[in-house]
Amino acid sequence: MPVGAELAPIPSEVSCPPPHARGTAVPEDPDAPDPADRAGAQRREVRTALARRSAPLWPAHAPVRPPAAGATRRDRQHVHRRAGLELQHHALVLRRITTAYVVDVARPCFEAGWSVADVLHALDWTPQGVRYPHDSVTGIENPGAWFAARLRTWTHQDGTPMRSIGQRAAVEAEQRRAEALAAAERHADRRRAGTDAGADEAAATAPQAADPDRRPFRERWAAQIAAGRAEASRPGRER
Known part of the structure; x- marks a missing residue:
């Protein structure tokens, strides 16, 4: 699945103001469309676009960040928008709010x-x-507030997000790998220690072989001659 799969039509970012800006902007032209009407039109366009979606707009289990290093702010916005649309594809209740609102809440x-x-x-x-x-489909009167509240439970007191379920699983898997490696190393150390101890014990209990005479040949030959002469000169030796 290509990360950059195109979805058409995708409403422009201008047509979906973020939640902090919605309802506050005053159109300069009295004949300009009402912001609520624009938001409704944007939601309808998103629903139509998602109905024609043939491939994921962003991989479900990949971190939502640009794949290339040195990405620009526009690159990040583009990736966040695709991820927001993918969220709206899976969570139908989020289609009742704009993609910009979804991205604004999920951005942290x-x-x-x-x-x-x-x-x-x-x-x-x-x-x-x-x-x-209860499920995330029925009985939700304010999807935006509900979405923000659900994600807020996953934040620390300072507002920063906790580790996600995927990040927790990755940390636990890494910890299990480290523990397995440590256990294997301990087992190998015990085997090495047992082998060394067995070799020392075998060496201590084995019969000691006669230590070969390592003197030079001339010295050994002279010693043998001297021993023979001494033996022949002993008193009482038969001639």
């Missing part, structure tokens, strides 16, 4: 390395692993 999580799958998990589960008693 994206910048903390979360994936689309991590955000979707946070909509249904608490950080303590408890599933919410």
